[in-house]
Amino acid sequence: MQLSSRIFLGLFCLLVAILLLAPTLVVIPMSFNSNKSLAFPPAGFSWQWYDNFFTNPEWLLSLRNSFMIATVVAILATTLGTLAAFGVTRAAARTGGLLRAILITPMVVPGVVLAIGIYAVYLDTGLVGTMAGFVFAHTMLAIPFVLIAVSASLEVFDRRLETAAASLGAGKLTVFRTVTLPLILPGVLSGALFAFITSFDEIIVALFITSPYLKTLPVQIYSSITRDADPTVAAVGTLLFLATSFIIVAGLLIGMRRGRT
Amino acid sequence: MNATNKSAGASIDIRKASKRYGKFVALRDLDLSIRPGEFMTLLGPSGSGKTTTLNLIAGFTEVSSGSLEIGGKSVLGLPSHKRNIGVVFQHYALFPHMSVGRNVAYPLTLRGISGAEREGKVRHALDMVKMADFAHRYPNELSGGQQQRVALARALVFDPPLLLMDEPLGALDKKLREWLQLEIKRIHRELGTTFVYVTHDQEEALVLSDRIAVFNGGQVEQIGTGRELYDNPATLFVGRFIGESTVLRGKADIVGGDTVVSIAGTKIVASGKISGQAAPVILLRPERAVLHRPGTGVVDGENRLSGIVEEAIYVGSGSKYDIRLKDGTTAVVRSPLGAPEFAIGDTAEIVFRPGDVTLLADDASADITLT
Numbered sequence: 001m002q003l004s005s006r007i008f009l010g011l012f013c014l015l016v017a018i019l020l021l022a023p024t025l026v027v028i029p030m031s032f033n034s035n036k037s038l039a040f041p042p043a044g045f046s047w048q049w050y051d052n053f054f055t056n057p058e059w060l061l062s063l064r065n066s067f068m069i070a071t072v073v074a075i076l077a078t079t080l081g082t083l084a085a086f087g088v089t090r091a092a093a094r095t096g097g098l099l100r101a102i103l104i105t106p107m108v109v110p111g112v113v114l115a116i117g118i119y120a121v122y123l124d125t126g127l128v129g130t131m132a133g134f135v136f137a138h139t140m141l142a143i144p145f146v147l148i149a150v151s152a153s154l155e156v157f158d159r160r161l162e163t164a165a166a167s168l169g170a171g172k173l174t175v176f177r178t179v180t181l182p183l184i185l186p187g188v189l190s191g192a193l194f195a196f197i198t199s200f201d202e203i204i205v206a207l208f209i210t211s212p213y214l215k216t217l218p219v220q221i222y223s224s225i226t227r228d229a230d231p232t233v234a235a236v237g238t239l240l241f242l243a244t245s246f247i248i249v250a251g252l253l254i255g256m257r258r259g260r261t
Numbered sequence: 262m263n264a265t266n267k268s269a270g271a272s273i274d275i276r277k278a279s280k281r282y283g284k285f286v287a288l289r290d291l292d293l294s295i296r297p298g299e300f301m302t303l304l305g306p307s308g309s310g311k312t313t314t315l316n317l318i319a320g321f322t323e324v325s326s327g328s329l330e331i332g333g334k335s336v337l338g339l340p341s342h343k344r345n346i347g348v349v350f351q352h353y354a355l356f357p358h359m360s361v362g363r364n365v366a367y368p369l370t371l372r373g374i375s376g377a378e379r380e381g382k383v384r385h386a387l388d389m390v391k392m393a394d395f396a397h398r399y400p401n402e403l404s405g406g407q408q409q410r411v412a413l414a415r416a417l418v419f420d421p422p423l424l425l426m427d428e429p430l431g432a433l434d435k436k437l438r439e440w441l442q443l444e445i446k447r448i449h450r451e452l453g454t455t456f457v458y459v460t461h462d463q464e465e466a467l468v469l470s471d472r473i474a475v476f477n478g479g480q481v482e483q484i485g486t487g488r489e490l491y492d493n494p495a496t497l498f499v500g501r502f503i504g505e506s507t508v509l510r511g512k513a514d515i516v517g518g519d520t521v522v523s524i525a526g527t528k529i530v531a532s533g534k535i536s537g538q539a540a541p542v543i544l545l546r547p548e549r550a551v552l553h554r555p556g557t558g559v560v561d562g563e564n565r566l567s568g569i570v571e572e573a574i575y576v577g578s579g580s581k582y583d584i585r586l587k588d589g590t591t592a593v594v595r596s597p598l599g600a601p602e603f604a605i606g607d608t609a610e611i612v613f614r615p616g617d618v619t620l621l622a623d624d625a626s627a628d629i630t631l632t
Binding site for chain 1: 319342343367368415416419
């Protein structure tokens with residue numbers, strides 16, 4: 001490749017990277033604004049919005065709610081999604097394809113449409129504004145992610161290993177525990193991570209089924225920014241950005257170490 | 262794993278076993294008895310039912326009808342993990358997330374054996390396959406031959422009375438395959454375990470087996486030692502599958518108790534006759550004939566068939582010739598050292614005695630299924 005075209009390609013990549021990162025990075029300086037306004041560039045420097053986040057019970061409660069819901073969702077969706085992935089990959093090709101299409105619909109259907117449906121059902125069943133309501137709705141949204149991650153692992157898993165394990169004396173559950181699960185674990189873990197994040201930053205359905213007494217963090221951010229443009233949202237955004245970056249870098253490092261051995 | 266304990270092997274009795282997959286019949290009314298401690302090879306082309314039979318014994322599939330006994334007890338409906346049978350697969354099937362040592366320890370752990378006893382058995386099994394130095398390695402760090410040796414140790418470490426092997430050397434190169442054949446034979450001698458071995462390679466079957474069951478079309482065509490199958494094949498299929506052979510076809514008559522077949526205008530005599538309605542064919546083994554120059558070395562009562570040398574290959578212990586007969590058949594003849602030598606294009610006469618050929622019922626399917 002010629003030097004000029006190489007430089008051009010490099011600059012182009014840099015431009016795309018800036019375009020992708022800029023909206024996120026803008027949040028960081030804004031979170032240190034000393035005025036009570038969401039402005040860029042910020043004026044002055046202060047930690048007060050971080051202070052506000054960690055001392056204001058409203059913010060802390062919503063963070064706690066999101067954590068609890070996302071954790072339960074991750075466990076439920078990973079269990080159900082893994083079982084579904086087994087069904088889909090081991091059913092006859094046609095049945096499996098059909099089942100997969102059905103199971104993935106929550107990912108394809110517009111969020112608002114789903115939210116309306118869920119809201120209508122929840123009104124009748126009294127699930128609006130309840131922890132269980134959030135968990136059910138988010139589990140439904142998270143299952144497709146687990147299904148995709150786990151079935152990708154299952155498709156490269158050599159089923160003949162299960163036959164071999166059976167011949168050595170392992171019953172079905174033992175085969176699963178000692179052979180299948182350890183080998184598809186990377187898929188299961190990444191499915192669990194996706195499920196957690198799907199629930200943790202879900203906003204559309206949450207806005208419909210929230211109540212003044214039960215808010216998740218995204219709902220709290222949204223209501224805060226629409227009510228008074230509180231720079232605390234920038235502080236929250238920065239913290240979330242750091243947390244997710246940490247998880248992803250850690251995941252990559254673990255993956256690299258695994259790849260080496 | 263006591264070398265003197267020769268009664269450790271289990272017998273197998275299969276009676277009238279059939280296996281159908283929808284309309285496809287993989288096995289039809291199979292009868293097969295395997296003696297305790299025997300090395301039995303199931304030999305046949307792909308789709309002949311040999312692997313299906315192995316899977317039935319292992320419990321990976323169930324018969325559609327018929328009976329199956331191992332060590333005198335019916336195992337119908339018994340899942341594979343309760344059959345206590347060692348299985349070695351063509352694709353090794355070692356657990357990639359476990360070290361060699363843990364792979365071999367796996368069946369012991371499942372049987373509640375732990376501590377020093379387990380360590381001892383693992384070491385003993387790895388010693389037997391000469392892999393003791395590799396206990397801490399992982400399967401992906403081993404070659405194919407090493408992996409298969411570990412798989413063999415894993416299948417034998419729990420002292421099963423029966424070991425099944427499904428084309429275990431199929432993925433290895435020739436040198437390694439020949440060496441491992443001898444290793445498997447040695448281990449069989451040491452253990453006294455019943456071995457059932459599936460292969461489509463007739464040479465491998467001859468090297469390894471006490472007896473060979475030749476499969477064709479979901480049935481056993483013949484069971485016998487390698488010598489019996491080679492010298493006295495019961496069917497044309499067996500004759501053609503075991504070893505090299507030439508099949509001579511022509512119009513046949515019975516003359517004074519012998520069969521006379523007319524091949525490209527030459528009358529060929531074969532001792533005896535076959536029963537049944539089918540047309541007789543003559544099966545000639547390559548080393549049962551000699552080559553002579555036309556009209557030389559004539560002895561009364563010997564058959565002589567003239568042809569053109571199409572291929573002449575020096576094989577060290579002699580020469581191998583392909584001779585094209587007038588009717589288009591290609592005959593194979595192996596000449597020992599010292600016999601007259603021929604060049605491609607020479608005219609030669611294939612000479613053999615009437616008693617040195619086998620008469621068999623013609624069967625067109627024997628040609629087709631050989632591919």
